[in-house]
Amino acid sequence: MRSAIIVALAAAASAASTPASLLKRQYHAAKPRLTADALKAHITAENLLAGSQKLQDFADAHPNNTRVIGSPGHNDTIYWLKSELEALDYYDVTLQTFSLVAMVSGQINAVIIDGANTTAGLLEYSASGAVTAPLVPVANLGCEASDYPAEVAGNVALISRGSCEFGLKSALAGSAGAAAAIIYNNAAGGFNGTLGVPPRPEGEYLPTVSISSELAATYLDAISGGATIDATIDVTTVVQNTSTSNVLATTRMGDHSNRLALGAHSDSVAAGPGINDDGSGTVGVLEVAKALSKYHVNNAVTFGFWSAEEEGLIGSTYYVENLPANESSQIRAYLNFDMIASPNYVFGVYDGDGDAFNISGPSGSTQIETFFEDFFESAGVNSTPTAFTGRSDYGPFLTANIPAGGLFTGAEVLKTEEEEEMFGGEAGVALDICYHAACDDITNLNMFAYELNSKAIAAAVATYATSWEGFPARNTTTVSRRSVVTDQMRKRKQPRHHGHRHGGCGHVPKASQ
Known part of the structure; x- marks a missing residue:
């Protein structure tokens, strides 16, 4: 017993005298190597549904059953996200607070x-x-x-x-x-x-x-x-003045000068709890953050849970506009996930190269689009381009000339017959019949789309947190962030068909006109 005590004391003394930088390297080395398959394996429908139920509970605990900014349901969401991320002891977690009407x-x-x-x-x-x-x-x-x-x-x-x-x-x-x-x-x-x-x-x-x-x-x-x-x-x-917060979590390890950023918005509209819009993106991103904490990363990753998206992208805009220039230039790409479990879903990929909708993103956006297209192809399902209009939280990143991309399963627009053939579900019915409505609750989720999109998030995070090989260097000098593809350059992109269909139960731009 005495010898065991001596050994333990010696180990403690050694740790106390070890420089912090060496302890950090040892801590990093103890984490297993990150791969896309390893990270995807942590994503389960059971955990996604449990996270969505948590958001539903926050809305149900208060009058009006909503998680709109300034409401108790949304405040509960913010502090739950902060607590979940801090408990991992892997991220630097902060609340970025701002005021608005x-x-x-x-x-x-x-x-x-x-x-x-x-x-x-x-x-x-x-x-x-x-x-x-x-x-x-x-x-x-x-x-x-x-x-x-x-x-x-x-x-x-x-x-x-x-x-x-x-x-x-x-x-x-x-x-x-x-x-x-x-x-x-x-x-x-x-x-x-x-x-x-x-x-x-x-x-x-x-x-x-x-x-x-x-x-x-x-x-x-x-x-x-x-x-x-x-x-x-x-x-x-x-209608009143209120304050709200973005929740930010950045890995302590990894190269912070070559960061990946990704996010989803944490707020709903006043009409309902917002369990698909955008509780699905919120929980999908959170589950990936939890899984990532088990691994070593080469490149730092920042997770952003944006507030006040429904008020006009206010939270993400506040974040981007308050980034010091040197930090903004360190973000190699931003990935956005707004509505990834629509009941009458499509697998929409933001049209980063502009071939489908004639508006392209900054250099690197094409590579992000191709990554997700390849992911769905390897999963044996179809995907389709979705307009890169800047009307979700990736918009402020595009304005800052940061490459961007992401996934979207659809809002109030009606599913076409072609989309029914590609994805199942029902033509002539909205992709999300409960978009911005009280019925956007825990029953308003297609779990097949939810799980596969969340695995796509995990695959992208694992890839870019490991290496930016093949990804263009950031252009931090060009002011213009987007370009229109001319008729001479343009070759209309077709949705990817793979001969598989998955039935749904069963976005338009959020700017209002």
């Missing part, structure tokens, strides 16, 4: 048109109010003050979607004296959206809701025939 709650009390209760959506940042007045159609698309006739004063403006922001339409209607606004879709079905963070120079927002094009057509026909259509709009919203 947010709609922390909102509900429709009544929308009654022509005497009938009407299905409508509440546009985020709508003002509160209760109004009963005739509908007055607005000319054109309601993007100019001259589109609003004098008779709109004191009444409810009926405005078509299209061409300009919802917020501009609501503000112009208010400036024209309208008491409320209804924006109707310019395609089949209804929609949800945001007016954007106030204030606007054109004026204050009105109580504003959305309806389908089909409903609007009946009202417009009746009004053109001389009828008066009365509408009751009664909504209650709470």
